[in-house]
Amino acid sequence: MNTPAHMLKRALQWVEPVLVLLACLALWWFASHGEWVSRVFMPTPEATWDSLRSGFSANPGADSADLRVASWQTFVRMLLGWGLASLIGVALGALIGMSPVARDWIAPTLEFLRPLPASAVLPLAISIFGLSPGMVLFVVSFGAMWPVLLATVQGLANVEPRLREVAAALQMSRTAFAWKIGLPATLPDILAGMRLSMTVSLIVAVVGEMIASQPGLGQAILLAARSFRASELFAGIVLLGALGFVSNAVLATLEHRLLRWQRP
Missing domain, CATH: 1.20.5 (Single alpha-helices involved in coiled-coils or other helix-helix interfaces)
Structure with missing residues (x-):
């Protein structure tokens, strides 16, 4: 009201x-x-705003990064990695979470792999894929998969026991139970894991761009730092913050609408 x-x-x-x-x-x-702090390292807000305007202008200067293109490249890389991570995380999480035996067997391996930072996998990914966009996508997907995977496993493992009793009384198969009862009941956990996964995918995408020299905001920030162009560096950081904020806000809105059935 x-x-x-x-x-x-x-x-x-x-x-x-x-x-x-x-x-x-x-x-x-x-x-x-x-x-x-010296302006070599901390520009004024006005200088940062000028770098943002120059980077988004139709014809950025020869020494300025095209922030429109860089932002789009980072966004696409983040979105692809997040989408792949969400798909794999939900699928594997459903397979593991539906089977107590699978959880008992695989849980130690998950706990071993989960704390590994995505950056630690970069040397392995580089040796397999080389310094390519595929390498960055692999690392982003690996790093962003864990919040979704673990949230799905945890959610399915803690489904209300009475729902399992109803499914047994109706003689539902395990697949039918997962689609009709398990995953809908686990949706709040999955969506929370996907929001966290989005943040991780942005972070790993930027790190991958810096290390693998792939075009994007990560590379633009790194080149600005090496050239002591502090205003461009801060402009890139502002754009990363804005990208993360908008992505999280969109997911929060979708989560709010998808979970309307939970509210009285």
Whole structure:
């Protein structure tokens, strides 16, 4: 119900984060203009904004990265890796989570592989795929798969016992139980794992671009850092933050709509 108190509460939910963001921008402005840190390493907000405008202009300068193209390349790489990771994570998680025997046998292996950072797999991926886009996609998928996989396994393992009793009374097959009861009941866990997976895929995509010299925001940031172009470096960081924020917001909105049945 849209009462004045409810509307005021919703407005404050937006105002407070905006005030925190403005405070951070003000601190950045004072730190850069007061030269608390050398401008070689910390540009002003105005210089960063100019680099953003130049990078998104139709004809960026010879020394400026085309941030439109770089942002799109990173976004596509992140999205492909996340999609592949989600597909594999849900499929493997369903196979493992539906079988207590499989969980008992495979759980130690999962616990061994799960803590491995994706960057540790880069040398192996490079030896297999070389410095190619396929290598980066493999590493992104590997790093982003674990939140979805583990969330699916955990969700299916903790399905309400009464639902299993109903499925047994109806003589449902294991596949039918997974499609009609197990996965829908596990959907909140899966969606939470997919949101975390999206963040991981962005991080690993950027690291892969830096190490494998693949075009994207990661490479643009690395080249700016090596050339001491601090404003372009900060512009790339701002774009990465914006990309992560928008991606998470879209997934949060989809999650909110898909889980409407949970709300009273």
